[in-house]
Amino acid sequence: MTRQSPVRSGHLMASLLLMIGLIGLVFGPVSASPLTRLTLGTSSVGGTYFVWGGGWAKIMGEHVKGVDISVEVTGGPATNIQLIQQRKMDLGFTTVSMAYQGWNGLDWAKGKKHDRIRAIFPMYASVLHIYTLESSPIKTIYDFEGKRITTGAPGSTSDVAGRDVLKLLGITPKKISSLPTNTAVDALRDGTADAGFAVTGLPGPFMLDLETTHKVRHIGLSKEDLDKITEAFPYYSAGVIPKGTYKYQEGDVPTVTFWNVAIADKDLPDDLVYNLVKATFENKEALTKVDPNAAQMFAEGIKYSTVPLHPGALRYYREKGIKIPERLLPPQ
Template identity: 35%
Template sequence: MRLRTLIAATTTTLFAAAPVAAQDHSDWPENFTLGTASQGGTYFAYGSGWANFVSENLDISGGAEITGGPMQNMALVQTGDVKFGLTTMGPARASRQGNSPLAPGMKMENVCAMFPMYQTPFSVTALAASGIESIDDIPDGAKIGFGPAGSTSDTYFPKMMETLGVDFERQNGSWSDLGTQLQDGLIDVVAFAAGIPVPAISQLEVQTGVNIISFTDEERQKVTNKFPVSEFTIPKDTYQSLESGSEVVSMWNFSIANCDVPDSLVYEMTKLTMENNDRMVSIHKAAQSTIPENVDKNTALPWHPGAARWFRENGYEIPDSRIQ
């Protein structure tokens, strides 16, 4: 049974886009569901807030559904079980190529990009009391939490750790559960791949001392050479535990829609999101990167025609060959 968090459109916002009530909504669904990820992670916080924002402004009720994250969201959007979702470029590319572990051989070609979200840093966190201050410090056989099974973190981080010579016991769970397990000493490390600040880390560092571990230059080079990630610095002011920026790697996130969703609905959703960044940042700080200038970070998915129309109208180039 699905666990849904339905968010009613019951309030009024000062950030409304151009009125849409007078437009033809006859082909719009009565409501929509957005696939996010586990509670305690950025996807759920960002996605719940975005669904509420859309509901407030576009006269359509929406909700955020707890899922296994980017890989599962690709499958749910492909099949139409949910019409919208959040994903990262690595799982998106693998899913389109038929390499999803959730549906081997199924080429998920009816999933379209809507707008850029933010970069997902891959970061490692341990309790300060553990003495683990670097990846080299992680002891052989350490229990490492990699997030929900099938998530971006679970798909890529174990392979990254193997590339860096770490011997570990793999653990899965929601980010909030893994944070609790780390605090209780049931696991040694959590390998987070989520937009920053990660709610579970922010909560942890209020309750206990944590080490947010950077990659060395050599470690970052090994990882970027082998995986679809790039270098990234977690700013010092992201967490109170950081004394300086944390050097890690990251992967881009995009919102997605089933390609059969009406163009006019996707156009209005994209317009609302791209033209109200202050409101998006109030939902989650990671949305500072939810801006149209990052349209070129989509390297894996075709564009939904409704989204492409907004970007083109506002001077951003999207070739015809990239539109579904």
């Protein structure tokens, strides 16, 4: 029997190891559980969506095996919907009002129906702030007539809602400026704006900042106006900024509220979405440490969605015994 020399055996072993190394370089590490990489559309840096998204993505990475979520800076709700429709994003955050308009091709969607989006879980309610300085002669929203008004960044929920409300109530300002909230606050401070709209969770960081330098008047809406608004825009809800939220409130401030929802591309695997939704609610306490607004998150809140659910999300809510309205069932 022929025996190989130790030297030749060593050469064969070295060659084999070299080949394995080269395969590893070409194909990457072998893994029993391939990593699923997802992208999440949020908002501008420092925005609630961006902060919320960073915390949520980290928690999902820790509790959903094999998932890695990359948090992307975007223009906010409408942009997130558009990116999912274009298959450039897997997940996103939006308000139910923007989702409704996108799904039906209304307003900002300009006739294009964004039919790839599916709701997966409710997040928290944002509130429409209508405000001016206490030194201003403006007392009600009708005093916005002929004044310089700021809304929000172009295409933001604040921008759309502010313009919707003004148009519906027949109010014509001298000028409407679509400015990011921090820029709008600066305009109010330096006298180049008279009043503004802003949509955010409670308390709004921009308002806390403004109240450190100026006394603020929080402007509420009458029941008659709220009824008119919610009838015209079924995706808006009546709510309040509770007394004590801000330093210069005299009581509850009646206003419009908007639920925020997480959305996903319709083609994401059902099991993946189910696990994301399940892990989200099981880690609510951790999310609340990221953003106190997460305390508002409850499974029954999915009823506030204005677009159908992803099948994976539907499975979770049915397991919890939550009745889902027919309008939210996934299209066949």
